Amino acid sequence: MKSILLLFLVLFSTSYYAGAQSRTVTGKVTDTKGETLPGVSIKLKGTSVGATSGMDGRYSINVSGNNSVLVVTYIGFVTQEVAVNNQTSLDIALVSDVQGLEEVVVVGYGTQKKVNLTGSVASVSSEQLEKRAVTKSSLALQGQMSGIQVRQGGGNPASNGASLVIRGQGTFSGAGNSPLVLVDNIEASLDLVDPNDIESVSILKDAASAAIFGSKAANGVILVTTKKGVAGKPIFTYNSYIGKTEATMVPEMINSWEYAEVINQVFLDAGAAKRYSDADIEKFRSGTDPVNFPNFDHIGNLFNSGNGISTRHDISARGGSEQTQYMFSLGYYNENGIITKNDANRYNIRVNLDSRLNDKLKFSLKMAGNLSKNSQPSGVNGLGLGTIVGGAMRNANSIPGRMPDGFYGRNETLHPEADLESASFLQNSGTNFYTNGSVIWDVFKDLKITGQIGHTYGLNQSKAYVAKYAITPTYGNALNSLNENWYQGTALTLQTIAEYNKKVKDHNFYLLGGISGQTYDDKGLGAFRDAFPNNSIYEINAGSTGRGRSRTRRRAASRTSR
Known part of the structure; x- marks a missing residue:
């Protein structure tokens, strides 16, 4: 009985070893019409083994074994x-991705199917964007497309x-990239659009795709299409997000006794x-x-x-x-x-x-608006967080922060805790x-004319206040001051586009042909005052002096024929 069992185990082990032996599978990759396809990627599922x-x-x-699968x-x-099963010769016929080729993408002043595109255009849909938990629309494009x-x-x-x-970077000049x-x-800022309001984003990457927009498109074009309503009962959507940000790497400073x-x-x-x-070093330690x-x-x-x-x-409603x-x-x-104080x-x-x-005739009206506010702590030697972070990086651990008497340690003019x-x-x-209105006239089956007007308005206010505060018993900032600036910009766009689309x-x-015109009106005002009565009143008319006022204004217009 033992001899029979031993013989069975030997035979089982031999057959398993033979079944697991590696073998070569060859074949030919074609499309459904029998045309050969070069450069096709063939990978053994679950492994790093691959071929082209x-x-x-x-x-x-x-491959190894009869259960291998080729991707x-x-x-x-x-x-x-x-x-693969037990085959050593395996021909593969790939099916065209008709759905991908039939996908409609937004291009210059219209839409086209991907199969008809000759330029380099990449697109991302709202389904892909909604998977990203971001606070600004520009961040939602990260990792979504090549180029x-x-x-x-x-x-x-x-x-x-x-x-x-x-x-990539196209110029080092002041024109920017x-x-x-x-x-x-309508020309606008991407970050002024709520990520949840975006239906799709198309990127026109090459000169052929962006040429219709003229010299403004020298660095490419980003076309954003916002969501529309849908026929039927109202659809309500609510999205909520909460997250926490932490520094991925904080510089590790040497201890004071090591310093x-x-x-x-x-x-x-x-x-x-x-x-x-x-003795000093031991006290540090x-x-x-x-x-x-x-x-x-x-x-x-x-x-x-x-x-x-x-x-x-x-929260949104569509219907x-x-x-x-x-x-x-x-x-x-x-x-x-x-x-802290940065929000x-x-x-x-x-x-x-x-x-x-x-x-x-069809009519479309799009209106949007937003109110934003941000703040950050500042110091006497520079506006914003930059000086405070720089001071914290330069101050050694042997310099104290806030002390029990309410004063602070400092390294010459660097005193980040006092500033903070x-x-x-x-x-x-x-x-x-932002307001955008358009009228679409279907003249006849293949001809469409669109008239569009767009208006954008922006008002920005900046306040930089430097408080009066003591840093040491004999050193501090004795004069508080306020620098305030206002900037207002408006833009008006008028354009008419005619499209003829014929299939034979x-x-x-x-x-496609048309004309587009833009006018811009920008103006700004700045004011400075110091010697405020205390740190609780920081309105420009509460200061004692009125020097350093400035005012600017710019008007411009452009017209482009397509």
């Missing part, structure tokens, strides 16, 4: 998973928007006497005298002074009849920084209305309104 078809469509790949992918075709660089310059809620560069942004065909030892070595190398005695011999981590204290909590709430559809949305977001908030509102007046706890601030607030059998003829 050659110019003749043939491939060769090593075959190729641009413009549906991804397939093919079971566009999305860089967030910092985590300060007051200025944490992303810069967008399409296909920012792309042209059009919201529903003292390093300074001593520097002095000895220079031929001078040591600055700190052994023991922590028995935190006022005179502290070990205070300035940068760690700064980056942990705020809670970093952000919240966002959005209407076959004749008229509407979309209404409200949004609010608040973001607290990882540094930003914004309120959004949008109304989109689409109505068919008769068989040939002072009444100094940099505050910006903005009010923006398998051929499509598309012609």
